[in-house]
Amino acid sequence: MKRENTLAFQQGIRDGIPIALGYAAVSFALGIAARNHGLSWIEATVMSLMNNTSAGEFAALDQIRINAPLIEIALTQLIINLRYLLMSCALSQKLSSNISIGHRMLVGFDVTDEIFGISIAYPGKLNPFYSYGAMLVSIPCWAAGTCLGVLLGNALPDSIVSALSVALYGMFIAIVIPPARESKVLAGVVLISMAASILFDWLPMPSWMSGGMKIIVLTVVISLGAAILFPVKEDEAHA
């Protein structure tokens, strides 16, 4: 491996550790839910290994239990996970155009909220090996957590699960706040996004406007509004 790739890989492993910790907590809860929906530990572990999507997997549990039609399962995943489409569009601009299809297909396997977050925060163009480092520590934790959740159930104390569940949000904050500190526009965008998110949870909303849909609608509306009011200059967009 080239030296720069090795360094990026190691950095990815380091930044992947908090993700892995957070995943362990969330996937443990997912495993408990999977057990309650009648999945075996093999089924739950394979599901987590292949999907890497908390909201999508939680939503699928009930459909798997009642043996829902595959088209229904597919549509649910499409709606809940559509935010990844936006993330991947943004991420496509972080990849140098000479990055091969093969690398793109591997990076695309694990565009989760968290890996996307640290990838966007990576200085300059994204080195795919950074993603691989983060994937190497986070995917096994996600799958193992799910597996242990099924096998052990409620063996982990609630206080530990509760504390670990903040790890992922802590990372999001660590990604969003420093650039917002340097730019009033970004600070405003972050504040408005948080306020709108609270408002949407608090106001009565139709049932389809929850989870994944809420994230998509708010992301499109607020990002578009900011783009129209405060278009970014050439150099900023590459930052």
Add this chain to the structure above:
Amino acid sequence: MRSEVLMAILVMAGVTYLIRVLPLVLIRKPITNPLFRSFLYYVPYVTLSVMTVPAILTATQSPISGTIGFVVAVVLAYKKASLIQVASVACAAVYLAELVL
């Protein structure tokens, strides 16, 4: 492993993978449209903010410990602490808060 469960998992994985990979494979050049570029520039900040609040406040056993974790994370991030520092100190703050509460 039940075959109908495996089918469901494969369908889920296929849909989710396509959503994730298509933009990366299809958009191989820098986007030049200024509006779309600006839009994509703001997307991460909006998405991550929307996902964090209010979810962090309800992720823990009590909204108070969640709020403490949130405030601790924001202060540390503002002081430019690293990812792992922000994440782990926020976890510790929640743990300690719940011990005291």
